[in-house]
Amino acid sequence: MAQVEESMERPANEPVATPEVAVSEAVPGRSWPSFRLAVSPGSQALRVILPLLAIGIFLLLWNYVPQWMGLHSYEVPTFSQDINALFSEWGTIGPNLEITITDALVGFAVGNLLAVIGAILFSQSRLIEWTFFPLAILMQTIPIIVIGPVFVIFFTVFGWGPYDPLPIIGLGSKPVLGVTILITFFPTLVNMTVGLRAIDPNLYDFMRLINASRWTILWRLRLPSSIPYLFSSFRITSTLCFVGAVVGEWMLANNTGIGGLINLFLLAINKQGLWASVLAVSVSSMAFFGIVLIAERVLVPWREER
Amino acid sequence: MHDEHLPSASQQPASIDVHSVNYYYPGKVPLLAITNASFSVGPGEFVSIIGPSGCGKSTMLRLIADLLRPTSGQIAIGGQPPERLRRSRQIGFVFQDAALMPWRSSFGNVMLPLQVMRRAGKEGKAKADEMLRLVGLGDFRNKRPAELSGGMRQRVSIARALTYSPKVLLMDEPFGALDQITRDEMNQELLRIWETNRATLVFVTHSISEAVFLSDRVVVMSPRPGTIRQSITIGLSRPRLPAIKHEPGFFEYETQVLRALEGDA
Numbered sequence: 001m002a003q004v005e006e007s008m009e010r011p012a013n014e015p016v017a018t019p020e021v022a023v024s025e026a027v028p029g030r031s032w033p034s035f036r037l038a039v040s041p042g043s044q045a046l047r048v049i050l051p052l053l054a055i056g057i058f059l060l061l062w063n064y065v066p067q068w069m070g071l072h073s074y075e076v077p078t079f080s081q082d083i084n085a086l087f088s089e090w091g092t093i094g095p096n097l098e099i100t101i102t103d104a105l106v107g108f109a110v111g112n113l114l115a116v117i118g119a120i121l122f123s124q125s126r127l128i129e130w131t132f133f134p135l136a137i138l139m140q141t142i143p144i145i146v147i148g149p150v151f152v153i154f155f156t157v158f159g160w161g162p163y164d165p166l167p168i169i170g171l172g173s174k175p176v177l178g179v180t181i182l183i184t185f186f187p188t189l190v191n192m193t194v195g196l197r198a199i200d201p202n203l204y205d206f207m208r209l210i211n212a213s214r215w216t217i218l219w220r221l222r223l224p225s226s227i228p229y230l231f232s233s234f235r236i237t238s239t240l241c242f243v244g245a246v247v248g249e250w251m252l253a254n255n256t257g258i259g260g261l262i263n264l265f266l267l268a269i270n271k272q273g274l275w276a277s278v279l280a281v282s283v284s285s286m287a288f289f290g291i292v293l294i295a296e297r298v299l300v301p302w303r304e305e306r
Numbered sequence: 307m308h309d310e311h312l313p314s315a316s317q318q319p320a321s322i323d324v325h326s327v328n329y330y331y332p333g334k335v336p337l338l339a340i341t342n343a344s345f346s347v348g349p350g351e352f353v354s355i356i357g358p359s360g361c362g363k364s365t366m367l368r369l370i371a372d373l374l375r376p377t378s379g380q381i382a383i384g385g386q387p388p389e390r391l392r393r394s395r396q397i398g399f400v401f402q403d404a405a406l407m408p409w410r411s412s413f414g415n416v417m418l419p420l421q422v423m424r425r426a427g428k429e430g431k432a433k434a435d436e437m438l439r440l441v442g443l444g445d446f447r448n449k450r451p452a453e454l455s456g457g458m459r460q461r462v463s464i465a466r467a468l469t470y471s472p473k474v475l476l477m478d479e480p481f482g483a484l485d486q487i488t489r490d491e492m493n494q495e496l497l498r499i500w501e502t503n504r505a506t507l508v509f510v511t512h513s514i515s516e517a518v519f520l521s522d523r524v525v526v527m528s529p530r531p532g533t534i535r536q537s538i539t540i541g542l543s544r545p546r547l548p549a550i551k552h553e554p555g556f557f558e559y560e561t562q563v564l565r566a567l568e569g570d571a
Contacts, residue, residue: 202405205373210419210470211393220418224409302408302450 077272082279085272092261092273097280099257103245105288107180108237115185116230119192123222124214129193140186144179144244148251151178176257179248184237188230195229196222228303231296238292242285319350319506320384320391320473322370327379329365339365341531343379347474347506347523354509354517356563357527363510366532367476370508371397383474391473395423398467398475398505402482404459406451412438412462413447419470430469437465440499457481457488461495468503475505479512490548493519497546514567518559519546526566536566 059079066076073081086093118136122129152175199221207217249259258281265274296303323346330336339362347353355363368374370381372388383391391397406415416437420430438447441461451459460480467475481489493516500507511517517524518540526535540559542550550556 200405202401202403203407205368206399206401206405207422208373209371209392209397209399210395210422212422216422220422221407224407227409300409302452 074269074271077275081272082275085270085276086279089270089273089276093258093277093280096257096261096277097284100242100245100249100259100281101284103176103180103248103257104241104285107177107244108184108241110177111181111184111241112188112230112234112237114181115188115233116192118185118189119196119226120218122189122193123196124218133193136186136189139182144183144247145251147182148175148179148248151175151248152252154178175252176245176248176259179251180241180244183244184241187236187240188233191229191233192226195226198229199225228300231292231300231303234292234296235289238289239285242281242288246281318473319504320396321349322347322474322506322508323380323382324366324370325380325382327366327369327376327381329362329369329374330377331365338531340369340376341533343527343532343534345525345534345537347508349384349506350504352500352507352509352520352522353525354511354521354523355525355527356511356514356517356567357532358529358567359512361527361529362532363527364478366527367399367478367508367510370474371399371476395419395470396473398470398472400460400463400467400475400477400480402479404451404456404463406459406462406466408451411448411450412443412454412458412465415451415462416465416469419466423470425470434465434469437469438462440468440502441465442495455488456484457492460484460492464496464499468499468505472505475507477507477509479510481516482511482513489513489516494548496520497544501545514560514563515551518542518556518563519551524559524563526563528569535569538562538566 063079067073067078077085118132122133154175196218203221204217207221212220245257246259246262249257250262252260254260255264258277261277262274265271265277325344327340327343328338329340331339343362343366345353355366357363365374369376370383370388372392381388383397388397407418410418413434416434417426417430420426420434435444435447438444441464443458443461443465446454446458451462454462463480481492484492497520509517509520521540524538524540526538527533528535538559542553542555542559
């Protein structure tokens with residue numbers, strides 16, 4: 001125990017090693033800058049234990065406080081009832097969760113892709129940025145609950161019908177995708193526009209010095225420089241896309257996906273089922289967020305600890 | 307060690323002629339940075355430009371590199387405009403902060419110019435490795451900049467500037483951010499590398515002893531608007547070893563440069 005305490009104190013007492021210091025004794029085979037290693041194993045464990053503790057306490061409060069306050073479990077079901085419902089209603093929740101996950105992930109992929117393309121265009125021409133950036137902001141300021149019905153009408157008018165889960169490359173339903181794409185588009189557009197411009201000016205000069213083309217500068221300098229910014233945006237949009245999917249499904253009211261299920265459970269006054277389906281989306285969304293974080297660690301190892 | 311297989315970094319060193327150059331920093335009120343500056347550098351010569359902070363010495367280097375264009379006056383490298391040399395990729399440049407790509411290894415960074423020039427084949431890779439060995443980083447080819455010390459990062463930067471065999475090498479206070487000990491070591495290294503490659507080298511610094519130790523000639527600039535005050539030939543023999551700094555001749559040159567800087571030469 002004494003040892004653990006000591007190692008936990010170390011980062012505070014020891015000045016953070018600057019890269020210069022790190023390399024004068026540069027250890028071959030060490031693949032991280034040394035300030036990463038300055039975080040001792042003890043505090044690493046704390047970083048797992050503490051949040052789990054916080055979530056645990058929150059769930060306990062959820063389970064008991066409403067009852068103490070005199071609310072009946074059909075008004076606010078206890079957490080354990082929700083968990084039970086998750087299993088008993090899984091036959092309904094499972095397939096709908098699949099639809100929601102598909103809506104969210106396809107929206108995430110398409111929204112981010114469009115945003116990256118938009119940001120690249122912005123980075124290549126100030127004129128394009130000046131012309132379209134205000135439009136992007138304008139679209140962002142319109143509440144999703146207003147935009148959703150517009151998508152529904154749009155798809156209805158073009159004969160695709162809002163009440164059929166419409167296949168787009170065999171996946172998801174189009175009006176919902178409209179919402180998820182829109183909701184993921186903007187954060188990435190903004191982050192990537194900044195990221196593609198935030199290049200080391202000396203590196204840019206070096207590229208000019210060796211007569212690199214605009215395309216080469218984009219491919220070899222701007223895009224790699226912007227990847228940390230892209231992941232910052234992924235952190236946001238990886239959870240937003242689930243919100244978008246559920247809200248989209250809920251507005252469509254075609255009883256599919258978790259959003260549709262929320263409507264059904266509300267009508268049936270099945271609040272356990274309602275919370276169970278919300279729980280299912282939350283866990284999926286957290287899992288995707290986790291995957292994004294892991295991907296960032298693997299793909300952006302040069303990024304410094306923030 | 308210096309056998310025939312060692313690549314020569316410069317194809318053929320070129321001379322540099324700067325003729326009555328004026329440069330205004332652009333802005334609402336253009337600021338005169340350099341005025342009526344003229345000097346020349348012979349082929350294969352090592353010339354340092356020294357001057358007080360903000361005197362336009364870095365700007366001068368950028369003008370030679372065609373990263374900036376003079377407001378008036380002419381610059382010629384080997385008789386040609388700098389733009390032509392830049393376009394044919396014959397200018398090497400080392401920045402004060404190494405300006406490396408943090409996502410690339412040392413090797414990747416040295417390969418960058420060759421990739422841009424579409425010479426990244428087997429020959430290019432061999433050349434990049436050779437350059438890394440030349441700057442003493444053979445064992446660090448797979449390390450990223452964050453894993454290297456400041457001195458090592460500058461070595462990568464020098465290797466990157468040499469891989470494509472430029473005719474002139476421009477260095478903008480490359481060791482300014484290093485501690486004194488590392489700096490002395492890097493000076494020694496630079497001379498060793500330069501003596502095997504003999505590119506025309508223009509070196510910007512604000513350290514008098516560094517300038518005297520390294521150069522064939524020291525060009526002294528005045529405070530802004532910068533102009534050339536004096537050009538002092540350093541008659542110390544080569545190869546130069548650290549011990550030379552204790553010789554009386556070294557002090558004399560240092561004093562001479564200092565006087566020129568102070569303006570009472």
